[in-house]
Structures are given as C-alpha cells and as structure tokens.
Amino acid sequence: MENDIELEEPITKVNCQNHLSSVEDALYVIGGKWKLKIIIALQEHGSIRFNELQRIVAGISARVLSNELKDLELNGFVKRIVHSEQTPVVVEYISTDYSKTLKTVIMALSEWGRTHKNNIREDVFEK
Template sequence: MENPVETEEAICKGRCGESLSSVEDAIYVIGGKWKLKIIIVLQELGSVRFNELQRTIGGISARVLSNELKDLELNGFVKRVVHSEQTPVVVEYISTDYSRTLKSVIMALSEWGRTHKNNIREDVF
C-alpha cells in the first residue's frame, strides 16, 4: 500500500515541475532586456515605424531592435506591415491580438515593480 504522504509529494513535484516548465517557456519567449518594452510600446502607441520605436525605447541599437522584432514576429506578438504602395516604402510594426493576451501579466508586473520600488525606498527589507 502506498504511503499517502509520498503520493502527495509526488503530485506536488509533478505540479511544481509543470509550473517551472511553463514559466521557463514564458520567460524564454518574452524575457530579456527589450522584448516586454517593445510589446508595451506597440500596445500603447499602435502602429509604429522602426526609428520611432527605437527612439521611444531608448538605448537599444538598431541591430538588437531588428533581432528582437524578428523574434517577436516569429512568436506571434508583433506584425510587420509593409506599405509598398508608398515611396519610399514604409514599414510599421503593430502588436497582435495575441500580444494583448499579455496585458494582465504586464499590468501585474508593473504594479509589483511599483510596490517593490516603494519598499526599497522605504527600506522595508
């Protein structure tokens, strides 16, 4: 007969493993210094051209921004729209409906960051 404590521990380890794997996947896709910043700017401003995006974020090189946009496009967070009927050709980036599913996560992170900054200022720790 199985020990109920051992069974419960195995279930907890399984759930913990699933949670860790899910968080790892999420961080892989949206982690790093720039991806969430890009997503936030696109969600706030709507369609944005490359140079405007680079100026708004500040501190990001054109090469890094280009690579991050490609990654975000591959993962369905950003859509690249080319207006070839105009001269010169205009390229804009917009957030997708899928990227807007991160809105609650971004808001929670923002609130947590604000609280954490206040705790540090007040030397709560």
C-alpha cells in the same frame, strides 16, 4: 509583509516542475531587457515605424531592435506591415491581438515592481 497565496492544486513535485517549465517558456519568449518594452510601446502607440520605435524604446540599438522584432514576430506578438506601393517602401509594426493577452501580466508586473521599489526604499531609509 506576508502574502498568502491561494493554490488551486496541491504542491507536488510534478505540479512544481510543470509550473517551472511554463514560467521558463514564458520568460524565454518575453524575457530580456527589451521585449516587454517593445510590446508596451507598440500597444500604446498603435502602428509605428522602426525609427520611431527606436526613439521610444530609449537606449536600444537598431541591430538589437531588429532582432527583437523578428523574435516577437515569430512568436506572434508583432505584425510587420510593408507598404510596397509607396516610394520609398514604408514598414510599420503593430501589436497583435495575441500580444494583448499579456496585458494582465504586464499590469501585474508593473504593480509588483512598484511595490518592490517602495519596499526597498522603506528598507533603505529604515536602516
């Protein structure tokens, strides 16, 4: 299977370094096992409380979820809303408009993952 990639600019050492640096920055912010899963869950469910989010993102511990939410909040992907007028205090998390800019990235990763899985299956069954 051959993919032809159209490049907007010629490949130079500087361009390559800039692209690699940009990809590194992106992966630093959204990389890892949980961040994209959390972002997707928040985008699909709207505002959501911590325990419900933990149930949706199966397998994540409370400590890891808390840390990931803090990182996502610092980077502008998640907003934490505290309803202190209620007893007990209710805390909800919502995805920001900025996190929605990842939609095309998430859809592209999803499509690539589906294609990759099919390619692996075909390779395994052909042998």
